[in-house]
Amino acid sequence: MSDVETAAGGVRVGIVPAADGKRRVQVCAGTACVFAGSLKIFEAFEREIAAAGLADQVEVAIIGCHGLCSQGPLAVISGQETYYPKLKAKHVERIVKEHLVGGTIVDDLLYVEPGSGERIACWHDIPFYAQQTRIALRDVGVIHPERIEEYVARGGYAAARTVVTEKTPEWVIDEVLASGIRGRGGAGFPTGQKWKFAYSSVSDQKYLICNGDEGDPGAFMDASIMDGDPHAVIEGMIIGSYAIGARDGYIYVRAEYPLAVKRLRLAIAQAEQHGYLGDDMFGSDWSFHLKIKEGAGAFVCGEETALMASIEGRRGMPRSRPPFPAVSGLWGKPTNINNVETYANIPWIITHGAAAYAALGTEKSRGTKAFSLAGKLVNGGLAEVPIGSTIREMVYGVGGGIKDGRQFKAVQLGGPSGGCVPAALIDTPIDYESLAATGAIMGSGGMVVADDQTCMVDLARYFLQFTQNESCGKCVPCRIGTKRMLEILEAITAGQGEDGDIERLQKLAATIKRTSLCGLGQTAPNPVLTTIRYFRDEYEAHIYDGACPARACSALITYHIDPESCTGCMLCAKKCPVGAISGERKQTHVIDIEVCTKCDTCRQVCRFGAVERLTGDEVAAVSVAARRPA
C-alpha cells in the first residue's frame, strides 16, 4: 500500500484493510483516549455491531495514539476514513445504524473545526492532520500496535530484512549519514556519525541502547511511538545493531509508562517468533538479542551515562565524558545510544532512501520532527512536521490557535533545558540553529504554549524548582547553584525582589552553565535566561512595582469586585469557601481582603466578569476610591 501526498504536502497514510477484507472501525487506544473512556466505546461498537448482525463484515480494532488527543475518545471508519471525535457510548448505536448499516455519515457527530465552524468528515482533511508529514509517526494511530501482521502489511521489517540479508554495515551507515538525520533525544547529534564511531570501535562485545526514558516534562512523543508502533522502534534498532555490530540491546523505558512496556514486550516476543529478532535473523547468520529495562523514575536517568549506570545496576548518576559511550559505554563496552524517535525513522529512511528524507527539512536539519503540543492551545496532541516549520505554523496551523480566544504570549520548548520564545519571534523556523539563536533549544519535542495569563517569572521559578528537585546532587554548581537561583526567584514572585536580583541571576546562571557536570545543570538556567531576555519588563514589574502583569503571582494580586459589572447575583458569595464575600441580593458585593485566600473561585464562577485581580498601583487606586465618600 502506498502513501499518498496530500495537497498540503503531508503524507497521507493508507488504511490497513482487515486481512479478510472486512470493513473496519478503529478505536483509538492511546493513553489519553483510554482514560477518556475509549475502551467502553470499543465494547459498545462490538456490541452494537453484533446486534446489527454485522459481526462477520465489520471488525472493531484498536489503534495507537491517533494524535489529536483533545478529541478523544475517537473512532475512524474505514472506506472514507470518517472521523468521529468525542464519542459517548450513546453515539455508537447511531453510528452503527446510520453509517455502517445505512451508509450515511452521521453529520452531527463529525469534527467541527473551531475557527471556521466547518464540519469535516475525513480525518486527513482536518487541518491538524493535513499540515503534518508523518514519518516517525507513520503507523501510530493507523495500525493495531499489538499485531505484527499489521506492521508487516504496511511494509514493516522489509528494511531490516534488506539490510541484514543484502547490505553491508558500511552501506547502512552511509545511508543514515546521507539522510542527514540528527538525534531526536535533544542534543541533535548526527546519527550516522554516532553509528560510525561505534562501528569503528573494535571489541568482542558491543551494545545498542534505545533511550525511552522521556523525562522531559511536556513531552509525550516517545510514549506515543512506543505504545502506538513498537515494531518501528525494534526495526530501527535491528538496523542499528547490524550497522555497528552489536548483538545485544536494551530498550530503557520509564517506569511511568506501563503501556509502553507491555506493548514493547509483546512486540519483541512477536518479532522473535517470526525470526526477525534473536538468532539467525531473516535466515542470515546475524543475531540480535533485545531486552527491556524498566527505569525506576528519575529524570536524570535519561542522560546517557546515567542511563547506562542504571542498566548496570548502579545508581543513575551521570559521569563526565569522554570517554564517550561509542568507546566505553555499558559495562565498559562500545555502546550506541539513540532516542526512540531516532530509531523509528530509520526503517523509513532505508525503504524510501536517504535522499527522500534529506529532501525534507532545512539544510542543516533534515527530515521531520515529532512534537507534543500542549498548554493553552485549542488542539493539543501529537504532531510531526518538516523541520523548519515556523512556530506560527505550529501554534496557529496545527495547534488551531490559543484557547478561549486569548493572546499568544510565548512557547516553551525543550522543557527544563529549554527556553521561552516570545510572540514577537513567532516566525522563527523550528530547527536546531534558529532555536539556539533565540536561547531556546529544539529539545526532545515538548511544546508548551503560554497565554497572557501565564507569568513568565513564575514559569522560570517553576522550572528551577523542577531542576532543583531532579538534580542528582553529584556536582556542586547544579546542586547548590540552582538552589540559590530558586531562592531569588521565589523572593521575586513573592514580592520581595530587590534591586540587583536580575544581575545576580544572570551571574549564577553563567557559572552553572559553564561548570556543571552533565546536561541537566548545563541547561538548567536556560528558562531563566530566556525569560529575562524577552520578558525583563515582567521581572522589573515584580521587583520595582510590586506588580505581576499576568496577574498570576498570588502574593502580588488582590481580588476586587468591579461595582460597574456586579449584578449582585450572590453566586460568588455562595461559592466562596472562606466566606470572604458579602453583599445583599442586587447590591454590589465586596471582598474582605483580610479573609480572602485568593483561591480564584469567585472569578471563575462570576458570569459577568465582575471579579478582577488587581496588581501594583491598581490596588492603591481602588482603596483610595473605596475610601472616598459617595
Place this chain on the structure above:
Amino acid sequence: MLTDSERTEIEATLAHYPHRRSAASGAMRIVQRHRGFLSDEALADIGAFLGVSVEELDSRATFANMLFRHPVGRHVILICDSDCCYVMAYEQMRDHISARLGIGLGQTTPDGRFTFLPIVCLAQCDHAPAMQVDDDFHGDLTPERIDEILARYE
C-alpha cells in the same frame, strides 16, 4: 527471606544481564509489588540474593520516584508537577487535594487510604493538569473532578 514467587520473578530477569547486580532495580520493583513498600528487611533480602549491599540498594531506592522506602497508603496519588500541568493550574489542584485529604506531598492520610506524591510527567500533557491514582490516569482535572475521582478509591 524472599518468598518463592518473589524469587521466581527475580530469577526470570537475571538472564537479561551479564551481572546479577543489574537486576537490582527490577528486583526492588518486584518485591515492592508484593509487599507494598521496601522495608529494611526487604532490602536485606534482595541484597543477600543478588550479592549487593543494603547501602547501595538504599541509595538507589531513595533516588527513584517509583520505589517507596516508607509504607504507603492503600492508594498512591501521583500528581504531575511538570511544566504543562503547572501552566494549567497544577498548584491549585495540589492545594485542593491537600485540603481535601489534610495531607501535604509526601504524606499519608492517618487512615492509610491515600499517599500523596509528586511525579515528573505522566505524558498526559494535552490533558493537563493530570494525576495518576494507582494505575489509573486522570486528566483535565478540576477541583470538582478531583472530588469525584477520590471518592472512587476506598
